[in-house]
Amino acid sequence: MMNFYRTMAALYDLVLYRNLLNDPALKLCAELAEDDDEQQARGRYYEVCSYLLAYYEKKPFYHDLWKNYVIGHMIEDENPFSRACERGVLTEQYSSLQKLARHDLARLLDLYHLNWTDLGQKLGFAKAGCLMSYEAPASCELPFFFRSAVQHLLDSFNHSSSLTDSIAVLMEFYAQHGSGSLAAYQAFYWDDGLVGIPYPDPIRLDQIIGYDEQKEILIRNTRAFLKGQGGNHVLLYGDRGTGKSSSVKALLHEFAPWGLRMVEMDRGRLMEFNRLIHTLRNRAGYYIVFIDDLSFEDFEVEYKYLKGYIEGSLEAPADNVRLYVTSNRRHLIRETWSERQQGDEIHVRDARQEKLSFADRFGLMLTYPAPDQDQYLLMVRKMARREGLNYSQDQLDRMALQWELGFHGRSGRSAQQFINDLKSRAAIELE
Numbered sequence: 001m002m003n004f005y006r007t008m009a010a011l012y013d014l015v016l017y018r019n020l021l022n023d024p025a026l027k028l029c030a031e032l033a034e035d036d037d038e039q040q041a042r043g044r045y046y047e048v049c050s051y052l053l054a055y056y057e058k059k060p061f062y063h064d065l066w067k068n069y070v071i072g073h074m075i076e077d078e079n080p081f082s083r084a085c086e087r088g089v090l091t092e093q094y095s096s097l098q099k100l101a102r103h104d105l106a107r108l109l110d111l112y113h114l115n116w117t118d119l120g121q122k123l124g125f126a127k128a129g130c131l132m133s134y135e136a137p138a139s140c141e142l143p144f145f146f147r148s149a150v151q152h153l154l155d156s157f158n159h160s161s162s163l164t165d166s167i168a169v170l171m172e173f174y175a176q177h178g179s180g181s182l183a184a185y186q187a188f189y190w191d192d193g194l195v196g197i198p199y200p201d202p203i204r205l206d207q208i209i210g211y212d213e214q215k216e217i218l219i220r221n222t223r224a225f226l227k228g229q230g231g232n233h234v235l236l237y238g239d240r241g242t243g244k245s246s247s248v249k250a251l252l253h254e255f256a257p258w259g260l261r262m263v264e265m266d267r268g269r270l271m272e273f274n275r276l277i278h279t280l281r282n283r284a285g286y287y288i289v290f291i292d293d294l295s296f297e298d299f300e301v302e303y304k305y306l307k308g309y310i311e312g313s314l315e316a317p318a319d320n321v322r323l324y325v326t327s328n329r330r331h332l333i334r335e336t337w338s339e340r341q342q343g344d345e346i347h348v349r350d351a352r353q354e355k356l357s358f359a360d361r362f363g364l365m366l367t368y369p370a371p372d373q374d375q376y377l378l379m380v381r382k383m384a385r386r387e388g389l390n391y392s393q394d395q396l397d398r399m400a401l402q403w404e405l406g407f408h409g410r411s412g413r414s415a416q417q418f419i420n421d422l423k424s425r426a427a428i429e430l431e
Helices: 002-013 018-022 024-033 038-058 065-076 080-087 092-112 116-122 144-159 163-177 212-226 244-258 267-281 303-311 337-341 345-360 373-386 393-406 412-430
Strands: 187-190 194-196 234-238 260-264 286-291 321-327 364-368
Touching: 002 018, 002 024, 002 092, 018 024, 024 038, 038 065, 038 116, 065 092, 065 116, 065 144, 065 163, 080 092, 080 163, 092 163, 144 163, 187 267, 212 234, 212 244, 212 286, 212 364, 234 244, 244 260, 244 286, 244 321, 267 286, 267 303, 267 321, 303 321, 373 393, 373 412, 393 412
Parallel strands: 187 260, 234 321, 234 364, 260 286, 286 321
Antiparallel strands: 187 194
């Protein structure tokens, strides 16, 4: 217990990573280290175990639950050191920051190497060994490239006796994957700040049938953006259910290994758009700000928050941020007949031109038209094959056309809903 006490006491010397002192599990550990009552200490130990288990379910980095917890919280901590590594500005010129990081990491490595299982056995927990080689299903699947990066960090901490080597690997991790919530998630939504999305839509580009030209242009534009070779803001417009939103969301899975992250913003929060840009500007990675189903009535002016950013202002645009917007309207802003009749001719013309020109500010505009009958039936056939549904082509086509007339018309979404209905019917017949 004396080694445990010294390790926990040393955490109060942390400078950069002091946020960890507020962690509830580590607070309990500090109390446990000073507890003379064995029964009370055992209760605190079990309570910490519940935190370790809950964390593993969300972030299954490593089978040793204690090490999994410690390294996860180091990765997710935001401090001047992690942010400097993330921005790639930590050079010899800033050796003071590196010295402070070495000071903290020496204490954190002692924490990481604590034998939590041994402590549990001393407190009479016979099953403590399970915590060092824990095997259980997690509630989420971490991306392979991210698991690989964390594993590299774990290997360094587990096998390297050099503090210099360990801090170099940690700096490399922050530089590639960021810190704080940016290290833990690839997808976010904006709600007065970035909120991580643990289960982003799993849609892939090859699951979207048709619209090959549009998808190829999107891929090319996004690839250029990630290479620092430009890449335009994108407006995807067209009929409902044609795959506009799915095409954007699928880009995350295509390019996340190359540093792409996606932030969804609701149109009701557009007045916070500049705050979002300021948040992302100096962070690691590249960001698509995704605004879905955007349109404005003639009396709404929130579009000016976006227009000002796209057109440019005294503040330079963020090189690592692009807008990808979907809409059912080509010009985004609805124009009414009464608006055309109001005011003098010059004023009306100027106001109309301002609204219609908003969409033109996007460097890339992609049209997603509703499929014709042949394209719609081709979608249905491919989806049916993918799902292993055994119907003759004539039978499938006939039912698909009946579905189209009775429900939602022709679109990729309607085709998928039809296939889902067929799967439901097939499942019922098997019962």
